[in-house]
Amino acid sequence: MADWVEACAVDDVEEEDVIRFDHGGRTFAIYRSPDDEFFATDGFCTHEKAHLADGLVMDDIIECPKHNGRFNYKTGQAKGAPVCVNLQTYPVKVEAGKVMIQIG
Amino acid sequence: MAGKVKRDYSLVGESTRIAIETGLASAEWYHTDVPRKTMKELMQRSDSPAIRDTVIWLGAILVSAAGGVYFWGTWWCVPFFFAYGVLYASASDSRWHECGHGTAFRTRWMNDVVYQIASFMLMRNPVTWRWSHARHHTDTIIVGRDAEIAVMRPPDLLRTALAFTGILDFRYSLPALVRQAFGKLTPDEKSYVPEMEQHKAVIAARWHIAIYIATIALALTMQSWVPLVLIGVPRLYGTWHMVMTGLLQHIGLADNVVDHRLNTRTVYMNPISRFIYWNMNYHVEHHMFPMVPYHALPRLHELIKHDLPEPNPSIWHAYREVWPVLLRQLKYEDYFLKRELPPTARPYRGEFHEVNMSAAAE
Numbered sequence: 001m002a003d004w005v006e007a008c009a010v011d012d013v014e015e016e017d018v019i020r021f022d023h024g025g026r027t028f029a030i031y032r033s034p035d036d037e038f039f040a041t042d043g044f045c046t047h048e049k050a051h052l053a054d055g056l057v058m059d060d061i062i063e064c065p066k067h068n069g070r071f072n073y074k075t076g077q078a079k080g081a082p083v084c085v086n087l088q089t090y091p092v093k094v095e096a097g098k099v100m101i102q103i104g
Numbered sequence: 105m106a107g108k109v110k111r112d113y114s115l116v117g118e119s120t121r122i123a124i125e126t127g128l129a130s131a132e133w134y135h136t137d138v139p140r141k142t143m144k145e146l147m148q149r150s151d152s153p154a155i156r157d158t159v160i161w162l163g164a165i166l167v168s169a170a171g172g173v174y175f176w177g178t179w180w181c182v183p184f185f186f187a188y189g190v191l192y193a194s195a196s197d198s199r200w201h202e203c204g205h206g207t208a209f210r211t212r213w214m215n216d217v218v219y220q221i222a223s224f225m226l227m228r229n230p231v232t233w234r235w236s237h238a239r240h241h242t243d244t245i246i247v248g249r250d251a252e253i254a255v256m257r258p259p260d261l262l263r264t265a266l267a268f269t270g271i272l273d274f275r276y277s278l279p280a281l282v283r284q285a286f287g288k289l290t291p292d293e294k295s296y297v298p299e300m301e302q303h304k305a306v307i308a309a310r311w312h313i314a315i316y317i318a319t320i321a322l323a324l325t326m327q328s329w330v331p332l333v334l335i336g337v338p339r340l341y342g343t344w345h346m347v348m349t350g351l352l353q354h355i356g357l358a359d360n361v362v363d364h365r366l367n368t369r370t371v372y373m374n375p376i377s378r379f380i381y382w383n384m385n386y387h388v389e390h391h392m393f394p395m396v397p398y399h400a401l402p403r404l405h406e407l408i409k410h411d412l413p414e415p416n417p418s419i420w421h422a423y424r425e426v427w428p429v430l431l432r433q434l435k436y437e438d439y440f441l442k443r444e445l446p447p448t449a450r451p452y453r454g455e456f457h458e459v460n461m462s463a464a465a466e
Contacts, residue, residue, distance in 0.1 A: 017144065047238075048130055048242055049130065056144070056147045056149075056395055063206070063395065065393075065394070065395050066241065066242070066394070067241055068205045068206045068207065068395065070206070070212075079212075081231075081234050081235065081238075081301060084298055084301065
């Protein structure tokens with residue numbers, strides 16, 4: 001059974017932005033979309049080891065800071081070269097002002 | 105003496121093995137500290153500056169081409185083709201570069217369209233070069249890893265001089281497109297283009313070759329040089345500006361380091377060159393933060409210049425600095441120019457690289 005883990009407070013993430021969350025030796029990225037929804041993906045780009053939390057969120061896209069590879073952070077879909085492998089996404093819920101992610 | 109070690113610039117050779125084993129490949133690079141909020145502002149995308157600049161660029165191409173054709177057969181066509189050549193064969197390089205990063209426009213398809221047009225003007229396969237440039241950013245001037253090291257050591261001065269004429273594009277780039285059009289990629293290309301993308305490189309090469317064949321057919325039909333002077337041949341007479349500005353990015357500086365302040369150069373340039381080059385003269389800044397669009401690079405430069413070597417004040421100054429380094433490298437290929445940091449900068453950090461500073465120019 002996958003666990004729900006508290007990743008951050010709602011206010012820790014600005015709208016249309018991303019932060020890094022480390023847990024259990026793994027790194028995740030927590031996103032807040034322009035329409036105030038929260039999402040979570042693996043924290044590293046699937047192309048090369050770069051922290052997506054240093055990248056740029058535009059609408060439903062996260063752009064990697066190293067080679068500008070783009071993913072849809074809501075679905076994890078890779079949007080073209082230089083990223084070819086989709087991102088792993090994780091279920092997210094907000095409870096009492098906390099962002100929780102379900103880690104498998 | 106370290107100078108006896110010969111560099112192997114193949115991407116599948118001995119230097120590659122050493123770069124991987126020593127951790128130089130895909131390493132962690134030095135970055136100047138910039139607050140997230142500030143960086144977010146600098147990274148913001150906008151269509152407006154690039155649409156404005158692209159309209160000016162393509163408009164100037166059309167006007168200069170029209171003037172050249174109108175005055176064809178007289179000396180009056182020369183200044184028009186001079187401008188056309190630079191716009192076609194040099195300004196396309198910075199458009200290719202910026203749109204390849206996806207930072208010129210906010211809208212993705214606009215980046216893609218300009219990227220494809222510019223790739224054609226440059227005789228570059230848009231697929232292989234996209235991947236080679238990603239590698240260039242991962243492993244900037246790491247011997248055996250970086251596919252875009254313009255001047256290798258010891259420097260081949262004749263080849264470097266010929267690059268200004270664009271003739272090397274007809275010697276290397278065009279045959280490469282023909283080879284790729286026949287479905288053949290080199291081991292080096294296969295080392296940085298993922299297998300799932302390689303067929304796209306072949307298709308792109310076939311399109312480019314098809315356009316060149318159509319241009320030659322048109323020239324034969326018209327019994328005129330004009331189609332060739334407008335498509336393809338501009339690489340011969342318009343590449344010089346691209347090479348003049350682009351060579352300065354890394355030439356004469358350290359290799360096999362993981363601090364862009366040591367291997368990359370920022371040069372102040374005149375406004376015309378900066379328009380042609382789309383602010384890539386702020387090259388240390390670009391390599392440290394490739395997410396920042398060209399129009400925000402001057403702002404980024406102001407923000408982090410306290411942590412960077414003093415920029416060269418002009419193109420001329422930079423070449424005067426580089427020339428003696430190249431001459432010295434002919435005999436002693438480990439020699440390089442060590443860029444001095446201002447007192448306000450964080451020092452070069454030993455844990456980020458092991459560079460033989462004894463080989464550096466003081």
